[in-house]
Amino acid sequence: MDPILDPLNDAQRAAVLHGDGPLLVLAGAGSGKTRVIVHRVAHLVRVRGIAPWHVLCVTFTNKAAGEMKERLVELLGPEAEQAWVSTFHAFGARFLRREAQAAGLSPSFPIYDDGDQLGLVKRLLAEAHVDALTPREVLSRIDRWKNAGLSPGEVRAGDRDPSGQAALELWRRYERALGRAGAVDFGDLLMRPLKLLELDEAVRARWSGRFRHVLVDEFQDTSPAQYRLVRHLAGGRGNVCVVGDDDQAIYRWRGADVANILDFDRDFPGTTVVKLEQNYRSSRQILDAAHAVIEKAARRREKRLWTAREGGAPLQLLVSEDEHQEGERIARAVQAAHRGGVAWEEIAVLYRVNAQSRALEAALRAARVPYVIVRGQSFYERAEVKDAAAYLRLALEPRSDLDLLRVVNRPSRKIGERTVALLQERAAAAGLSLFESLAGLESAAELKPQARKALAGFRDLVAGLHARVGALAAGEAVRAVLDGTGLIDKLRLEGTDESVERAENLLELLAAAREFDEAQGRAPPAADPEEPVPPPISRFLEQIALLGEADGPTPEGRVALMTLHAAKGLEFDAVILAGMEEGTLPHQRPWHDDAPAERAAALDEERRLCYVGMTRARHQLSLSLARRRMSYGEGGPTFRSTEPSRFLGDLPQELFGLPPRGAPPAPRGPVIRRPPGALPGDPHVELDDAPPEEAGPAERSIDWSFDQTEGGGAFARGARVRHAQFGEGLVRGSDGPGGDAKVTVAFFSVGEKRVLARFLRPA
């Protein structure tokens, strides 16, 4: 019995056994791609005698990295801990800490996350008196440039339109500000290692031979900068194994380039390609549906997933009037699944934009369905937590102006706007960091003694922390900050519900830091003695900064709500896709106003997003849409009627468990008009509303089977109807010609019932 090779199918085994040289594994959803990477590493180590620390695996999320390492340890034992397994960004951070000197950084440099970057850009925009650009616009340009692997000098002429030029100017300022603070942003975690490898002979010599094998997961989502990094790290050996699925490329907007996977064999001649097409996750129905959507993508590598399983539950379509009703229906569908034996945590509700979560949340709460919103940073984005983190970063790196500005007056110590402005002025004039300028200001004649004293107090605080914090365990460092700054005491004094919660959050941060210390204590010593070990608190902060979407474990006993992007890589027994409407999925913004080629590419990405969502489901997939959707809240500025998503139109109706085409048509009479929201050729649509007195709250919907023939506007006598509870029946009569009319239906199971259905009035 061979634990490495036996559990694999032929294609997986081929990928694992592949010798040296480039390998591209095209791995469809649920085809076991993580398994291939893990087993390949195990094989390299166990059979081919490669030392684990000569193997580098990169993934996109910390969760994926963690899972990979865990499975590797299961297969290989503790020595697997010595393999390099991390996200691109975490790898970049580790690289830079090790090459801190060459990079001109302190080994405990702070990492500025998205919010920090935005704050910095905002400040720079104000200082430069630029108001033509929003901070977001500037940041997304900078981000795009960095993802493309460019330096300010390399920005192409095409980007030098007036606002591009302004953004470029700001980028230069931004880089100077980062440099002064000794800080690094997200993009730098990739860019700076890349530049070092490209430009610094000594660094290249140290790294290009380091990894015998490089394996990349989710390769379809790599940016050009990441791709270049991989090529450098692989050195000349070309032992690169990339695993990905062009159908699941959903990060184009972040600079990911599907071309990386589509053209991989061009950059690495002699690439072996292995396709993994057997799916172990989803039912046949779900795969067929997903395939129907993805096969219409304009640009993709042809492949088709198959499964050895037969059948499965039909797809479910939920049609609602608006987002509130959609929430209610989804809540009901979730409860039904749960009653049917699916654990709460095996159910997920997925949506395109975060804003959709509100209505869903409200409905789930009302229905007493336990849920969690899986969104990354929420905890570490809390203001009080960020304050504490800013103190910690400042303690490690007092030059970090951004952090200093954040906390000078937090908790309030009477250092106000004017004092801070003066400090900034002085610092700018002297070319020093704010912290360095603090001392000079303490004797400034412009300030009242009170303000001087406050500044001196603050400086002592930071200097004291600075002296201690590097030598402390993470937990002790957090404790020192909480005690020294009075952050927690101030909150406790307030005594409001909110301040109590905030204080608790700070204690939770402390607990997290202690847990981090414990985990570090358990980890085996670094394989590599030359690796400098930065202070624990610095690594804890790094972990916080890089912790991302969906990284936390999904808590037991709760339904997971998340964006489609966050759902990548996860799987659930039952999945509900909310907002299957034009404008929402596909989302309108990306493809509405651009050049045709751009639109097609953006629309393809929306299609892939839909595909990713559908393929998360193992057994039950429900698709939900609302016929109108309010944006900007109740009575808010806009209110949109929606069309069903074009992706629904790509689905064969049989997948909804309906009689296939050619089933006996409605006996006679005028034909029932298609309900709004129904698609041409799609007979199976749930509609509201039966009044509660006629059917209990759980049965407030009927499923119509209606004839495909167009025309007519009245409810048809004799038309076939299906009700969620009562099953099939025939329409006996109706009160009106379409619109909101009550219909009497003779059900085959329970006899006549009156139910209300709402149809579109004939045009």
Add this chain to the structure above:
DNA sequence: CTGTCGGCGTTTTTT
């Protein structure tokens, strides 16, 4: 200098 109120913009996705 601090706290509150009212007006405004927001909504694509995130390491």
Add this chain to the structure above:
DNA sequence: ACGCCGACAG
């Protein structure tokens, strides 16, 4: 509807 920012009063 909500969060953020600027204006104003204490």
